[in-house]
Structures are given as C-alpha cells and as structure tokens.
Amino acid sequence: MGIPHGLVLAVLVTVPLSGQQASQVVSFEDVFAARQEHGATTSVDGRPIECVRRLVTTLLQAEVPPGGRRARPRTVIQAHGELDVMLVSGSKETIDLVAGIHEQLGKPERREWNVQCSVLTLPRKMATAHGILALAVTPVEEAAAGMLIKEAVQAKGMLRNLPEGRIEPLVPFSFGPGVDAEKPEAKPQPGVRVEALMTGDEEAAFAMQLSWPEIASRPLQAQRRECTFRLKAGAGVMMMGPADKYASEDEEVFVLWLRFAGVTTPRPEQQDAASKPRDK
Secondary structure (H helix, E strand, C coil): CCCCCCHHCCCEEEEEEECCCEEEEECHHHHHHHHCCCCCCCCCCCCHHHHHHHHHHHHHHCCCCCCCCCCCCCCEEEEEEEEEEEEEEHHHHHHHHHHHHHHHCCCCCEEEEEEEEEEEEHHHHHHHCCCCCCCCEEEHHHHHHHHHHHHHHCCCCCEEEEEEEECCCCEEEEEECCCCCCCCCCCCCCEECCCCCEECEEEEEEEEEECCCCCCCCCHHHHHEEEEEEEECEEEEEECCCCCCCCCCCCEEEEEEEEEEEEEECCCHHHHHCCEEEEE
C-alpha cells in the first residue's frame, strides 16, 4: 500500500554530517497549503519558502557574537516541481530553529502577534548613557525603556506612540508613513516595516526595515537599515538612528523602541477581515 501524499510532505529527514554539523530536509508544502485553505495570507514578498530562508539566514548571521567564529549558516532552497522544500545544513541550533518555525506555521489556529512601536527624539548623550548606540539593535527591558522615554520628554524631546501592529506570519506590516499625518509641519518620522515568524510558543523572529529621515550631512546609504532579531513575548529592543560622529553630544537623534507585546487569536469576525496584505 502506498504512503499517503500528505504524510510524505510532513516528514523531516535529518542526515548526520561530520563533527557537529547535520543536514535536514524540511517540506513546507503541506504547511503553506493548509494556511491558504484557512484563508491566511502566506506572503506578499515572493515565494513563502524564500521568505523563510531569507529570515533564517539573516537571523543566524545577526546572532554571531562580535569576534565569533561560527561558520556562516548554509541554507539552500530546492524546489521540486510544485513542492517547497528547504535543505538546511548546519549546527543543531540551525536545525532546531527551522524545525520550530515549521511547527509554528503548521499549527491550525490563526494567530497574530501584537507589536508596539514608539519613536522619540533626545540628545545623543542621553541615549548613549543608556547603552543605545547608532544603528545597533539593543535589548532593553520595559522599565528601562520607560525611564529613557521619561527623560526624553523632560528634555522636551518628541514622543510618538505608533498604533499597535497586529502581525501575521510572513505578511509585512508598516507602522504608518514617514511623516506625522496629524502634524504635517512636524519633522519626518522614521518609516518602520516589520516581517515576523514564530520560532516558539512565546518567541518570534523579526526582520525590521527602517528608513530614517534624510539629513544632508549624512550619506544616503546610512538612512536605511535592515536588522533581524529574536524576542520573547514581553521583551523589546531600542535603536538609535544615524548620528554624525563629528557633531556635539547634545545633537538631537531619533531612537526607536519596539516591543513584542504577545500573541493573540483573532475572533472569527476579525479573522474574516484580516487576511489581506497590509503593506503595498
């Protein structure tokens, strides 16, 4: 008797290699098909399997510690006909990461993760005193972030709390335009675009694209930044925008605060209206 087609697609095959390396073949075909059947958007940025590969690769590269000697992750995408198959070669950590993403995407219930985002301006010396550096992702506890925000407001800096984002797997979400629609005369705001995948029940990997307001004295390439990181539910990160190294420490800079607030399951009426891409 033949093996049912659906069961073949769900198999994860691990092949031991030399040393601490291994290879695993993971098929996402069944996962993506089930998500489409339930009305979930799988991606608006190309093939879903390619989106998973890109996020995994950039995440592992970002997590190499300064001066670290970890080999560059090798993830190869192979498409066999209409099948979406990922061949992952690397450490146990890499294998477990992809297996965790596969498991989370395959869960039948529809989930969204709530992400909070705030933009503030403050003197650069105030940000660096809290360990926030230019164009570097810095994990920050909520209490510490609240303290920095309070200091920024007391220093007559700007604070803008963006509407909370409800993000679905592989569907990019933008936190509004780069200008304050309520105050067109105000200075432009950084543009924030986020794409995410759950890596565990209470953990997600985020790929964030930032477009900082252009300043004539800074190179254009410094205005855009892409970064990838993991967050547990309740945790957050901060990042300072581009800063002129020759400017005074009192120079005003942008600081972005992003927090993974948690995971929710939309009500049925919300699910009917939620399966549309929210980024063009």
